[in-house]
Amino acid sequence: MSKTLVIVESPAKARTLGKFLGKKYEIRASMGHVRDLPRSQFGVDVDDGFQPKYITIRGKGEAIKELRAARKKADRVLLASDPDREGEAIAWHLQQLLNVDPDEPCRVEFNEITKQAVLEAIKNPRKIDLCRVNAQQARRILDRLVGYNLSPLLWRKVRKGLSAGRVQSAAVHLLCEREREIKAFVPEEYWTLTVILATARQDKFKARLYKHAGEKITVPNEERMKQILADLEGAAYRVADIVRKEKLRNPAPPFTTSTLQQEAYRRLNFTTRKTMQIAQQLYEGLDLGKEGPVGLITYIRTDSTRVSAGAQDEAREYIEEAFGAEFVPPQKRVYATKGKAQDAHEAIRPTSVFRTPEMVKKYLSPDQLRVYELIWSRFVASQMAAAVIDTTRVDIAAGEYTFRATGSIVKFPGFMQVYAELRDDTKNDEDEGEVLPPLEKGEQLKLVRKKPSQHFTQPPPRYTEATLVRTLEELGIGRPSTYAPVVETIQRRGYVVRRGKTLYPTELGLVVDDLLRDNFPDIISAEFTAQMEAKLDQIEEGAVEWERVLSEFYHPFRQEVSRAEEMIHRLRLDEEEVTDEECPQCGRNMVVKTGRYGRFLACPGFPACRQTKPLLETTGHVCPKCGGQVVVRRTKKGKVFFGCAEYPACDFVTWDQPTEEKCPQCSAFLVKKAARKNATYMCANPECGFKERKAGGGDA
Numbered sequence: 001m002s003k004t005l006v007i008v009e010s011p012a013k014a015r016t017l018g019k020f021l022g023k024k025y026e027i028r029a030s031m032g033h034v035r036d037l038p039r040s041q042f043g044v045d046v047d048d049g050f051q052p053k054y055i056t057i058r059g060k061g062e063a064i065k066e067l068r069a070a071r072k073k074a075d076r077v078l079l080a081s082d083p084d085r086e087g088e089a090i091a092w093h094l095q096q097l098l099n100v101d102p103d104e105p106c107r108v109e110f111n112e113i114t115k116q117a118v119l120e121a122i123k124n125p126r127k128i129d130l131c132r133v134n135a136q137q138a139r140r141i142l143d144r145l146v147g148y149n150l151s152p153l154l155w156r157k158v159r160k161g162l163s164a165g166r167v168q169s170a171a172v173h174l175l176c177e178r179e180r181e182i183k184a185f186v187p188e189e190y191w192t193l194t195v196i197l198a199t200a201r202q203d204k205f206k207a208r209l210y211k212h213a214g215e216k217i218t219v220p221n222e223e224r225m226k227q228i229l230a231d232l233e234g235a236a237y238r239v240a241d242i243v244r245k246e247k248l249r250n251p252a253p254p255f256t257t258s259t260l261q262q263e264a265y266r267r268l269n270f271t272t273r274k275t276m277q278i279a280q281q282l283y284e285g286l287d288l289g290k291e292g293p294v295g296l297i298t299y300i301r302t303d304s305t306r307v308s309a310g311a312q313d314e315a316r317e318y319i320e321e322a323f324g325a326e327f328v329p330p331q332k333r334v335y336a337t338k339g340k341a342q343d344a345h346e347a348i349r350p351t352s353v354f355r356t357p358e359m360v361k362k363y364l365s366p367d368q369l370r371v372y373e374l375i376w377s378r379f380v381a382s383q384m385a386a387a388v389i390d391t392t393r394v395d396i397a398a399g400e401y402t403f404r405a406t407g408s409i410v411k412f413p414g415f416m417q418v419y420a421e422l423r424d425d426t427k428n429d430e431d432e433g434e435v436l437p438p439l440e441k442g443e444q445l446k447l448v449r450k451k452p453s454q455h456f457t458q459p460p461p462r463y464t465e466a467t468l469v470r471t472l473e474e475l476g477i478g479r480p481s482t483y484a485p486v487v488e489t490i491q492r493r494g495y496v497v498r499r500g501k502t503l504y505p506t507e508l509g510l511v512v513d514d515l516l517r518d519n520f521p522d523i524i525s526a527e528f529t530a531q532m533e534a535k536l537d538q539i540e541e542g543a544v545e546w547e548r549v550l551s552e553f554y555h556p557f558r559q560e561v562s563r564a565e566e567m568i569h570r571l572r573l574d575e576e577e578v579t580d581e582e583c584p585q586c587g588r589n590m591v592v593k594t595g596r597y598g599r600f601l602a603c604p605g606f607p608a609c610r611q612t613k614p615l616l617e618t619t620g621h622v623c624p625k626c627g628g629q630v631v632v633r634r635t636k637k638g639k640v641f642f643g644c645a646e647y648p649a650c651d652f653v654t655w656d657q658p659t660e661e662k663c664p665q666c667s668a669f670l671v672k673k674a675a676r677k678n679a680t681y682m683c684a685n686p687e688c689g690f691k692e693r694k695a696g697g698g699d700a
Contacts, residue, residue, distance in 0.1 A: 005074035006108075006122075007067065007094055009081050013113065016285025016293040017080070020115045021122070028070055030081070034060050035093045037140065042148050044141050050550045052141055054093070064097055071098045076106075078125055083109035083345065084301050085136040085540065086481060092133045103127065112351045113285050113295030135540035138549055142166060142532065145554050146523065149561045150516075157568050158511060163493060166523065166532070167478045169516055171486050172495045173524035174471060175463055175505045176513040185459035191219040192455060193228060195403055196448040197237055197396065203437030204448060207396050207403035214402075225452050232398055237445040240397040248386040251415035253305040253335035254347035254379045257480035258473040260300070263378070263421070265466035268370050269501075272465050272484040276300065278371045279348070288363045295351055296360065297375050301480040302345040303473070305335035307379075311349055315383040318353045323417060329385045349379040381419035388412035392436050396445065407436035453694075464501045476530030499640040500657075519564040522557075578604075585611040616645055621658050624668040624685035626650040630658060642671075654684060665690045 006027045008014050014027040021027065035054040037043035043053045056064060071077060077100050081087035091107050100106050105125040110117040143166050150164035193209040209228070211217055219225050255263070257276075264275040279300040285293040312332045320328050335347075350372070357373040364372060388411040396403040410416065463471070469483045478486055490496045495509035505513070513524065522528040532553070538544045581590045583603040590601040592615060603609040617632040619642060628646040633653075635641065642658055644650040656671035661681060663670055668685040683690040 002075040003073060004076045004078060005070050006078045006080055009087075009090065010284055012281065012284040012293075013080075015287075016113050016295055017118060019292045019294075020118045026070060026074065028067055029063075030067065030090065030094060031060065031063050033057060033090055033093070034064055034097060037144055042144070044144055046145075046554060049547045050141055050554070052137060067094070068098060071100075077104075078108050078122065079106050079128075080108045080110075080121070082301070083111060083299055084481060085132050085139070088129055088132040089136040089140075092128050092130075095128060111345050112298040113283065114351045131542040132540050134546040135536050138539055138546040139536055141550060142553065145550070145557070149558065150520070150523070153561060153564060153568075154512060154515070156565075157515065159508070162508075162512065164512070164516070164523075165489065167482060167486050167529060168489050168493075168495075169513075169524050170477050170526055170529040171468065171472060172490050172505065172509050173513050173517065174468065174526070175490075175496055175503055176510050178460060178462060179505050179510065182459040182462065187456040187458070189221055190455050190457065191222065191225040192453050193219070193225065194451040194453070195237070195398075196451070197405075197445045198448050199437055199439065199443065199445060201437070205405055205407075205434065205436050207394070207405040209401060210395070210404035211402035213400050217401075222454065228401070229450065229452065232401060232450070235398040235401075235447075237396055237398045237403075237447055239394060239439050239441055239443040239445065240402065241395040242439060242441050243393040245391055246411065247389045247391055249389055249414075249416075250386045251333070251381045251384060251419070252378065252421040254307060254349050254382045255375060256303050256305060256347060257301050258303070258469050258483060260348055260375065261469050261483060262466040264371060264374060265464065265469075265501075267374065270367075270371075272469060272487045274367075275371065276484045278367055279375075281368060282372055282375075286360075286363060286368070288360060296355065296372055298347075298349050298351060299345050300348055302348060303480050304337050304345055305347045306337060307335075307347055307349060307382075311346070311353075312383060315353050315380060319380065319384055323384075326412075327385050327414065327417065329383075333383055335382070347379075348375055350376045353380055377419040381415040384415035384418065385412075387414035387416045392439075394436060394439055405436060407434055409435060462502045462504065464503060465498070468503060475526040476533055477526055478529075479533060515568065519568060520557075520560055581613070583609060583611050585609050618645075619658050621669045621684075623650060623652050624666075624683075624688075625652040630669075630684075652684075656682070658684065663688060663690050 002024065004025050006017060006021065006025050007030055008017060008027065009030055009032050011029045011031075014029045017025075017027050034057060036057050037052055038055050041053075043055075045051045045053070077098060079091035079094055079100075081090040081094075087109070088107070094100075095102065095106065105127050107128045108121040108125045110121040146166040146169075147163060150169075151162060154162035154164055195207055195209075196204055197207055198204045209217060209219070212228075219228065252259075260279065261272045261275050264270040265272065268275075270278075279297065282296045283298070283300050285295045287293050309332075316328050316332070353376065357369060357376055360372065361369055389408050390411045391408045392406070394405045394407075396405065461467075465487050468487060472478050472483060472486065490509075491498060491503075494506055495512060496503050496505055498504075516524050535544065535549045539546045539549060578589050578591050579601065581601055582588070583590050583605070586603060586605055586609045588603055588605055588609070590611075590613065591604050593600055593602045593612075600615050601613040603611040614633065616629075619630045619632060621630040622628070623630050623644040623646070626644060626646055626649070628644045628650055630642055630652070631645045633641055633643045641653055641655050643653040654671050656673045659670050659672050659681065661670045662668070663683040663685065666683060666685050666688045668683050668688060670681045670690075671684050673680045673682065679694050681692045681694060
């Protein structure tokens with residue numbers, strides 16, 4: 001009996017395919033990549049057309065041996081790695097290692113691991129796409145050219161052990177530039193005035209000062225606010241105008257890799273790495289009891305919002321059954337894919353909408369269920385009817401001043417019955433606010449109280465993982481498969497730390513970025529990095545030779561490296577800062593070191609003495625319990641919190657960010673607990689209990 005060997009990357013994928021294919025097929029896993037450039041040497045011959053020198057990855061020898069043995073017993077080989085450039089490159093390496101005829105149609109790919117998709121792919125193998133392989137080779141070699149030239153330069157000029165990457169350096173630069181903007185920011189004062197008004201029926205609502213003498217008003221200082229309050233003394237409040245309108249709100253498109261990572265970070269607090277690990281498990285297949293292993297979602301590395309007609313038809317059928325015909329839009333929803341997208345795969349969606357989260361709940365881990373529910377809900381909502389919102393805008397006249405109140409009521413929930421998208425920005429639609437009481441034009445209102453508030457303009461917010469991924473995508477830096485590795489790598493290398501949800505560049509990151517900015521502006525330039533991504537796309541399309549792209553980049557870059565070697569003086573980051581703190585073990589004065597989670601104290605006698613201590617970063621605030629200094633502390637996993645420097649004598653701690661504002665009741669400092677649209681300011685003194693909510697304040 002003839003035998004076909006099918007090779008995939010992972011055992012999980014192999015188990016799922018094993019369910020669909022019969023005894024004529026043997027499914028083996030390569031365990032990912034099998035060959036790569038060597039770690040210990042350059043591995044690229046720049047004088048011979050940038051030919052790479054590939055070697056077997058350490059630890060993969062036994063796997064290759066088993067694959068070769070299985071190859072000898074098989075009549076045919078099918079290579080079923082993931083349907084992207086990286087998967088194509090894995091198939092190409094396996095083809096060479098197993099001596100598969102280059103002209104043989106041995107490559108199969110499927111966007112979803114379902115029986116129908118797999119069997120269809122098995123029936124229609126193709127030759128390996130060398131243009132796609134060359135695009136992946138070019139990316140790998142390009143990164144090697146940058147890393148192996150810049151990293152030694154950083155070792156000599158900054159510190160041993162540093163490394164620089166092409167896309168990672170551009171990402172770090174975004175964070176460093178934002179940090180410089182924040183430090184250079186000068187806040188400007190402004191005031192707002194909110195009035196609480198009541199109708200004759202004693203229904204209360206809020207309105208905010210909007211115009212003076214028919215012109216939009218800005219209140220720059222307290223003096224101007226006092227003048228306005230004086231002008232309003234004794235004023236009558238009257239409904240001057242009411243505008244009611246019906247608005248349609250359309251659903252968001254189904255997930256791409258980027259938007260899935262962003263939404264999982266916002267809703268589930270999952271890192272990009274965790275999201276992709278779980279999504280990979282859902283894609284490769286999970287055991288659903290009697291149904292056996294099945295892939296629950298389509299391929300997860302995509303920048304397209306396109307959905308197959310069959311999936312749309314199935315979604316419309318489910319929506320009508322579950323919610324009613326009025327929730328099905330008249331036409332199928334088609335979403336425009338952004339211009340820089342490759343559009344090689346469908347959007348991320350469930351392989352069947354009839355496989356609801358409730359049905360698969362008992363077979364999935366809690367985290368798997370949360371990600372699946374997110375993907376399922378977003379896709380179903382994307383195919384549903386628009387929500388209908390009744391909005392009301394009311395202008396209230398008080399002398400020469402106009403106040404505005406806005407409100408909304410959901411008339412028809414539409415897609416919101418299933419899913420409503422969270423956004424990074426905190427700006428509300430000006431026509432949507434709280435629910436307003438019934439009001440009539442000309443109606444007289446009673447003033448309950450005035451609430452003047454002082455504010456200061458805020459600097460641009462620091463990035464979170466979600467907003468960094470969004471920015472990388474918008475600027476064309478990287479591709480779906482690279483977002484998560486980039487975010488992880490810049491943290492692992494110590495250039496960036498995460499505090500709470502916010503990413504901060506470290507001192508090391510800022511120093512390295514300064515060096516690259518002054519000497520290699522192209523490497524950190526978003527525009528240049530995006531252009532290189534576009535050239536890789538052109539290689540995949542067969543429009544340009546990969547050797548030419550590498551040559552055009554490398555020779556000018558190498559000249560820049562040579563010039564930098566001569567021009568850059570040794571930076572002083574390695575120079576140790578000696579402190580007055582004595583090592584409790586050997587008595588030497590401890591020095592400041594920088595690690596993955598920032599600066600710390602270490603004994604200069606290392607390795608004989610390995611004593612370390614946290615470097616207490618003061619906040620400038622006084623402990624509300626004992627009067628000591630409040631300092632920044634970190635958990636073992638690097639999570640930031642704030643506590644008293646006198647610990648353990650004083651046990652004051654808080655997870656929330658201290659602010660410069662003082663408690664109006666006890667004068668202790670306030671801490672800020674940020675939320676999506678509002679922030680809660682609370683007194684740090686646990687015995688006080690003061691709390692106030694303010695608009696805005698969430699992370700961007």
